[in-house]
Amino acid sequence: MEFTFSPLSEQALVIETGTIINKESEQAVRKLSSLLEKQAPDWLIEVIPAFTTVTVFYDPCRLKQAEAEQELRLLIAKLDEVEAPTPRQIEIPVCYGGDFGPDLSFVAEHNGLTEEEVIEIHTSGIYSVHMIGFAPGFPFIGGMSEKIAAPRRKSPRLRIPERTVGIAGMQTGVYPIETPGGWQLIGRTPLRLFVPEQDIPSLLRAGDEIRFTQIDEAEYREQEAKLDAEHS
């Protein structure tokens, strides 16, 4: 597989594993970031994997850009020996509609469905996490049915509570922390996606397989209280 290199700055190189998002380019990103994690050279500062790129930050006092590229190419030669981490399967319980999902009716109307049908479609899919970015622990999730796609709100909300599940275009996602945003909000999960007290502060990782399941408000309250208690 041919990777291209280009500088992001005088201390970062972007390695592109492909020009379109597909299984191959994503798999290469996962293998490469896992390799860089396991065999981190001492000049390596930080790695940011995305859809089709792995960006490598290095110590600019230690090596020149061309040297960094050379070192990275040597590492990449070992890529075939690396197994991509096995995808984990994670269930995300969601309490749909009501105060938690004020835009559920909009998504239903927009698609000529009932609210129940939207929930039915949202919970029947198997999704995959492409990457984590934008906010701490925020997953870019692929695999949503176009039957429940909905445009972003014309004027974004100033505050979207943490744990809110939303839809924007063909994407669905969960807000780990309170953020402004233009997504259509359909529900809320009791799970904490951002866990700063853990070594890996993100519940989800690139490559994870996700399913959404429906819970009612009582179950939501119970699970939320339980999870918050574990972390306090």
Add this chain to the structure above:
Amino acid sequence: MLNIRKSGLQTAVQDLGRTGFQRYGVIASGVMDPFAHRIANLLAGNAETSPTLEIALSGPVIEFEADHFIAICGGDLSPSLDGEPLAMWRGHFVQKGSVLSFGEPKRGARSYLAVAGSFDVPPVMDSYSTYLRAGIGGFQGRALKNGDSLKTLPISPARLNALKNQNAQTPDWLIPPARYHEQPIVRMMPGRQYALFNETSRLRIFEETFTVSANSDRMGYRLEGPELALEKQEELISEAVAFGSVQVPADGNPIVLLADRQTTGGYPKIGQVASVDLPLISQLKPGESLKFRHISADDAQQLYIEQEQQIRQLKIAIQMKREEWT
């Protein structure tokens, strides 16, 4: 202990940033002007990585509950101690009960206060930086408020006394302050998507003047100037961004991403500010303007290496001056 009588516009604990967690979407945070932060720490006898207080535009009023040794570097926000103007870019012994306050922002937008021994705040994900939006790090995950008490780590009376005596006996202590120009020329490398911009935009970015809009903060500075556009509109695949990435959303106004930037972005990047020139931007106030000048990645790296050497020399000079008197 520092008593925060008045918090000022935005005063928060920061360090050199949260490294290693951007892959989980955790933003880097950290100081906007790393050079000033590092020098303030060195003058206060701290490690460069110790936390400082980042003070923006309208500064706080701080009472010292004990004797301390401090240094203030960065933008000139007219600091004074008990009403007397306080020189920046040098260390000062401050007596118990002294009150530090700030006046008009003269030049620059952010000052860094380092206190010998540094602040007693718990590290979160290996950093003392305040991540305001997530409410973690620094002092209780937030900017300081009126009435807060910010603890400092204990420093031995002998050490404090040594700092005080050495300082008093060294009148020419002043470190050459960083120069924050009103209309800086900021060196910038072509960005990852530079070639996707139309010819006019590629020329304009390096020729015309851009003004910092009021809608600017620690996350990024929005610039107003000639409109920039891609040769043909296209959706890009989100990828990592860096401190100083200059991205251009569809409205054509560039945004310089700063300390509180998101980890990834999907807008095309027309440029990347050379690391050594980042303070020139971070210290601009809304309404002030700048020009970009082209630099290659290799030259930007060379400047970075030279600045690191310069800081190392300053560090040695500070240590030597201290040793002269011990």
